Amino acid sequence: MTTLSFDPSHPPKAPLSGSNCGSFGYTTLQRRLPVIVSKIVDDVYRAYNALSDTDPLKAEKEQEAKKIIETIGGLRYELQRDKPFRPFTDTLPDVEEWNQTLAKYYPNSSWYKASWLFSECYLYRRVKEAFALTQHWRQYDPFFEQKQTVFKSSQKAVVAIAVQLMSPTNENDHLSALDVLVSKGPESKGTREAFLELTQICLWGNATDLSLLDNPDLEKVEELQRRLMGNRHQAKNSGNSSNTNNDSSLSTSEDSSTVNADQSQREHREDQEPTELEKHAEKILQNDTELLWQKVKAMRNGRVDIILDNAGFELFVDLVFADYLVRAGFASTVDFHAKNIPWFVSDVIPFDFQWTIDQLYKAGEDEDKDNNATDTSATSTSFFNPSDVNEQKALKDLGKRWQNYLQQGVWKVGTHDFWTSCFAFYHLPSLPSARDLFQDMKKSDLWIFKGDLNYRKLVYDCQWPTTTPFTEAIGPLSGKDIPSLVSFRTCKADVVVGLKSGVKEEVEKKAKDWMISGEYAVISFSP
Numbered sequence: 001m002t003t004l005s006f007d008p009s010h011p012p013k014a015p016l017s018g019s020n021c022g023s024f025g026y027t028t029l030q031r032r033l034p035v036i037v038s039k040i041v042d043d044v045y046r047a048y049n050a051l052s053d054t055d056p057l058k059a060e061k062e063q064e065a066k067k068i069i070e071t072i073g074g075l076r077y078e079l080q081r082d083k084p085f086r087p088f089t090d091t092l093p094d095v096e097e098w099n100q101t102l103a104k105y106y107p108n109s110s111w112y113k114a115s116w117l118f119s120e121c122y123l124y125r126r127v128k129e130a131f132a133l134t135q136h137w138r139q140y141d142p143f144f145e146q147k148q149t150v151f152k153s154s155q156k157a158v159v160a161i162a163v164q165l166m167s168p169t170n171e172n173d174h175l176s177a178l179d180v181l182v183s184k185g186p187e188s189k190g191t192r193e194a195f196l197e198l199t200q201i202c203l204w205g206n207a208t209d210l211s212l213l214d215n216p217d218l219e220k221v222e223e224l225q226r227r228l229m230g231n232r233h234q235a236k237n238s239g240n241s242s243n244t245n246n247d248s249s250l251s252t253s254e255d256s257s258t259v260n261a262d263q264s265q266r267e268h269r270e271d272q273e274p275t276e277l278e279k280h281a282e283k284i285l286q287n288d289t290e291l292l293w294q295k296v297k298a299m300r301n302g303r304v305d306i307i308l309d310n311a312g313f314e315l316f317v318d319l320v321f322a323d324y325l326v327r328a329g330f331a332s333t334v335d336f337h338a339k340n341i342p343w344f345v346s347d348v349i350p351f352d353f354q355w356t357i358d359q360l361y362k363a364g365e366d367e368d369k370d371n372n373a374t375d376t377s378a379t380s381t382s383f384f385n386p387s388d389v390n391e392q393k394a395l396k397d398l399g400k401r402w403q404n405y406l407q408q409g410v411w412k413v414g415t416h417d418f419w420t421s422c423f424a425f426y427h428l429p430s431l432p433s434a435r436d437l438f439q440d441m442k443k444s445d446l447w448i449f450k451g452d453l454n455y456r457k458l459v460y461d462c463q464w465p466t467t468t469p470f471t472e473a474i475g476p477l478s479g480k481d482i483p484s485l486v487s488f489r490t491c492k493a494d495v496v497v498g499l500k501s502g503v504k505e506e507v508e509k510k511a512k513d514w515m516i517s518g519e520y521a522v523i524s525f526s527p
């Protein structure tokens, strides 16, 4: 392996590490990861118990499943006893790089000695190894069921957004709300307002990820989404599934085609309570939305790359945002980057991506089976099943539109081992194994990084003072030959940069756990 221009074990500042007692890294290694690992054991146990007696390979599958359970149990033991890292033994294409990195940069290192970032990535790669060493379970995603369950609890929010985007704005009008908004062109007020609202929805979609919720309380997830999408739900719950919701820019501006009407609605709104999204805007501690808008506004038929984070509701709102960029004419292609292997519990793998779109266009239809890699999960009714025909139609239309984007190459979904390596994004321009990815991504106009882990990898997960400029913390990624990039991230790890002086002290007074609770966020832009 060629020598790296940045030694992954020596970031530019002291790394976050499990060795710092009381840090979130420590809590994660001590408490959170053992729970996550135990849930994998439970999942595999359930999966092999659900194997059909008529399956001729049942005995073989069962034997392999027991081996996986034993291996994962061993992994938990190594983690809890802080045993030294060992090399990987499977034959996946990234093994050589992992093993060379371990040997060169982490000799004699272990879970609590290494950086938190490395240890955590190593753990998920070891989980993959346990499955990769089998014949029948190599494609199995032990997190799929959890992702599915939580996404199901997002149905109300998903339906509400779909209805808002897809419903005609009035009876004589066949155009959907989003189309009306963007039909006035990129410079129009409606297009800008839709942008402002959708960036926030896209941002806060990152607040409910499964690795943070050890025991996801589905009611809490729903409540959070209800609060964020508050005004949409009020409209929906009052039986109004078309666009008469006055508090949302997706339904107000220009949908009556007169700016005057829009203005009077805005004036009327001034007397009202701020919307939930407006209230949440105060919690965006670095908010570069305006800089991002200036960039996006100047783009015509460009290329956007979205480095995805979580499946479920977050993926859904990412797709909504990508749809907006296409319909407004800012982007003619969107390249989505998913993970190659199950990662940090709820990260999107390509199967999740297609599955999500499938569930939308199949809304309300009966179907036979869902297929994870084994025959263990079966459902007899469709995943989304709203009783209202307009709601069903909105989901279906959205799903069909997105499927068309995929078929026409407007949207592309790719993976690369770089995203599930141990490397921080500092290494993207210089890592030989990522050269193809980097060369391709350089053709883009804008990179959008979703979520906490991507942010940690952007800023190398180290102990930066919070006032460090974002462009400094991302090192080589702020270089001249790199496209503009933005990170949409709710804060779930103890590293935050880009704050004005005094902000940290202020927010600390309000919430001691502000860095890790997912309640606060940043939208950080690098031109």
Ligand SMILES: O=P(O)(O)OC[C@H]1O[C@](O)(CO)[C@@H](O)[C@@H]1O
Pocket: 028, 120, 206, 209, 211, 212, 309, 310, 344, 450, 451, 452, 453, 454, 492, 493
């Ligand atoms: O899904 P996200 O937003 O990348 O978050 C991943 C989570 O996992 C962690 O990396 C730790 O397990 C946290 O930093 C973060 O809360």
